[in-house]
């Protein structure tokens with residue numbers, strides 16, 4: 001198959017599809033830097049935010065990225081991801097803000113879900129919105145892609161949020177050509193999704209072409225897991241098998257990076273970018289469908305969380 | 312691999328969802344979990360068939376009402392190209408969504424039910440594609456299986472469409488007879504229509520020639536951002552970052568900066584990977600100039616012998632996109648390339664009926680989803696090209712000064 005590798009130019013004055021979407025993403029990031037007072041880039045350590053960070057780096061080279069990077073830290077992270085985050089940020093010389101869900105809980109802003117193995121997925125929204133208020137951010141870059149999920153397929157590149165951080169899917173601003181409207185009143189903000197048009201395959205092809213570094217959990221490795229709701233969850237400090245759930249060792253990798261409590265692994269021997277490109281091209285499940293418990297709650301789980309101000 | 316963006320439009324039940332579903336499924340862009348979810352919901356609703364429209368109708372309100380409200384973007388790829396589909400609803404009350412979907416499209420796909428032939432919505436879709444100057448129009452005559460794959464039905468519809476399209480500004484029209492349901496002429500040529508000499512729909516999408524659609528003549532670089540690194544090694548570095556919106560720039564080219572009118576030459580065209588020998592649309596680059604002249608965001612870099620129109624009095628076709636009507640005397644914010652200016656509506660010459668193309672010169676307002684020819688005056692000159700020459704430097708959006716919502720979209724005409 002054509003992995004998109006090789007020449008960036010496909011004919012005379014014609015860019016390859018990866019270089020066209022890259023150029024569009026650079027254009028978006030520059031528009032935001034120019035028109036907003038306080039942008040911030042959300043960095044989870046996952047592959048989509050790695051790509052966003054690389055594109056931001058390209059947009060302002062040889063200058064530095066003119067805005068900080070923020071991680072909404074649930075405290076339920078894969079240790080490999082935190083280690084990777086710190087290394088990346090140090091290499092780029094970017095400013096890192098860590099907004100802690102644990103601190104929101106400790107200060108009484110958020111309440112831990114009850115029951116065994118509580119997920120902090122939903123609690124991220126409170127911490128995120130509080131940080132946006134605290135730092136007076138008016139533009140927040142997120143790495144969401146439209147191919148991930150059906151509510152996201154409808155979201156604009158510039159997604160307006162009211163003073164409560166809410167998304168109103170029925171009242172979105174029309175978005176034409178590449179003329180983005182970021183106008184807003186004080187207290188409101190815009191979520192910006194510069195890689196909206198990228199697919200999972202594009203992301204992997206780009207990682208391959210650019211030789212980008214990723215947290216090791218994206219590649220095949222051996223770990224202790226158990227099966228819950230058809231997903232392979234890693235045993236660890238935040239989740240433990242209950243009742244009938246049996247621990248076993250498996251050769252797995254992760255397709256997305258989220259909390260240890262709700263992100264499932266897929267069985268895979270893909271240990272290089274090229275292996276993964278072949279695996280993704282042949283996969284019959286979306287990355288979220290395969291591995292995210294948070295999206296399985298209901299038909300409109302993502303739409304509901306997004307309305308409340310989620311990523 | 313190239314990228315092709317296309318918009319789809321069709322009346323309810325023409326088979327748009329079925330066709331998109333088939334294209335996605337055959338190119339493996341629909342995944343099993345998505346299909347299962349759709350099957351589960353179809354079953355819950357008591358449908359006796361799997362409603363592929365549920366794949367694209369992503370919002371709760373859309374699923375509840377069983378209609379497509381908003382533009383949905385879908386993605387698929389074949390070994391030849393990557394495709395981005397802007398799937399838009401067809402009703403007249405969603406004209407603004409069709410305008411939005413068409414604004415970035417290389418091709419518009421219009422669906423016609425072979426049994427019904429050309430209807431009002433067909434004419435509206437074709438008109439909007441021509442208004443937005445989508446370079447390629449693909450007319451799919453669907454449900455050929457229900458008319459016995461009859462060539463005469465196909466020929467009659469083609470002739471009628473061609474007669475109508477002659478009143479529009481469309482240059483490239485292709486007709487394909489298909490059955491979205493059974494797959495005839497969708498991915499492979501159909502044995503049921505040996506009288507049809509053309510290619511399959513997917514083959515057309517993979518091969519339609521788009522390289523010459525971009526403007527490679529009028530060099531335009533609207534400046535987005537000035538790069539001045541605060542580092543000793545780049546002490547004197549001053550780069551003008553932006554996306555090339557037309558023409559080709561090369562190091563050594565003589566260029567002019569607007570509005571100052573000062574001329575200099577291109578010292579280098581930089582990217583993260585290093586300098587490049589030439590830059591063309593839609594590349595995002597950083598240009599350095601030989602002379603130290605004052606350039607800031609909102610300025611336009613062009614060639615001295617090929618300048619855009621510089622003007623404060625604008626003539627444009629405007630599509631109105633909000634409930635509060637547009638009237639003469641209204642003040643609005645206008646964004647064109649990389650600058651925002653204030654605008655006042657000087658005149659509404661006529662309102663255009665998007666179904667009949669009739670011009671109503673007595674109109675005093677444009678209401679939601681209406682299109683009309685408008686005269687505007689702006690606070691500072693814009694550097695623009697007529698939309699028919701360049702879709703990027705010829706377009707603008709209008710925002711409401713109070714609510715900030717995007718209220719309209721405009722396509723600039725040559726000044727009077």
Ligand SMILES: Nc1nc2c(ncn2[C@@H]2O[C@H](COP(=O)(O)OP(=O)(O)O)[C@@H](O)[C@H]2O)c(=O)[nH]1
Nearest residue numbers: 322323324325326327328329453454490491492
């Ligand atoms: N016989 C036949 N039926 C079709 C064809 N394409 C679509 N249909 C049917 O027409 C109905 C409406 O199709 P749908 O794709 O929902 O139309 P949409 O409203 O344009 O999205 C469905 O019952 C389809 O099965 C076709 O080529 N032949």
Ligand SMILES: [Mg+2]
Nearest residue numbers: 327328364379
């Ligand atoms: Mg439909």
